[in-house]
Amino acid sequence: xxxxxxxxxxxxxxxxxxxxxxxxxxxxxxxxxxxxxxxxxxxxxxxxxxxxxxxxxxxxxxxxxxxxxxxxxxxxxxxxxxxxxxxxxxxxxxxxxxxxxxxxxxxxxxxxx
Amino acid sequence: xxxxxxxxxxxxxxxxxxxxxxxxxxxxxxxxxxxxxxxxxxxxxxxxxxxxxxxxxxxxxxxxxxxxxxxxxxxxxxxxxxxxxxxxxxxxxxxxxxxxxxxxxxxxxxxxxx
Numbered sequence: 001x002x003x004x005x006x007x008x009x010x011x012x013x014x015x016x017x018x019x020x021x022x023x024x025x026x027x028x029x030x031x032x033x034x035x036x037x038x039x040x041x042x043x044x045x046x047x048x049x050x051x052x053x054x055x056x057x058x059x060x061x062x063x064x065x066x067x068x069x070x071x072x073x074x075x076x077x078x079x080x081x082x083x084x085x086x087x088x089x090x091x092x093x094x095x096x097x098x099x100x101x102x103x104x105x106x107x108x109x110x111x112x113x
Numbered sequence: 114x115x116x117x118x119x120x121x122x123x124x125x126x127x128x129x130x131x132x133x134x135x136x137x138x139x140x141x142x143x144x145x146x147x148x149x150x151x152x153x154x155x156x157x158x159x160x161x162x163x164x165x166x167x168x169x170x171x172x173x174x175x176x177x178x179x180x181x182x183x184x185x186x187x188x189x190x191x192x193x194x195x196x197x198x199x200x201x202x203x204x205x206x207x208x209x210x211x212x213x214x215x216x217x218x219x220x221x222x223x224x225x226x227x
Contacts, residue, residue: 101158
């Protein structure tokens, strides 16, 4: 079983729709959950992070973590063509010095005007 | 806005040659990382570096790889004898506290081994 699994997509939605993304994971030690956006041949850009379980909202973005189900989600409301990118989930267990991130494979999202 | 800077943006090298990928982390950051992403695959952790030593490394980070912070601003990844399978995007990241939500990534160096 892969440590972090993410549907590769592509996920195609019309402009204005809600984009729903998710990841599942197997490692119970993960406590930090992040979502990154990555444009083609660019570095990952942090969008949202959540510590442990719960919801977090930031503008059009909502991140949810359900540790009991080992399932995390990202919702993008009122999607725009500029949201077209690959979305990566990443997770980490806290350590004393430096924390490696374990990434999912990414979901490619296409928002059509 | 402070950013992590990587050079070169693209490097082509012959198999067996040594390459050095360079990174300038954000100036007050203390934790440094290298990740790589083979085309079409997931981003993979290579190594983390803190207080002038490696704090963690992955199975990928074998004896062919080394990292160094030669001065107060640069952080380098050296691949001693490149192989075709080392072709990938290499990302440097840095953070000031080590808490994972505060890691900033550079734009990457695309390494092509021919």
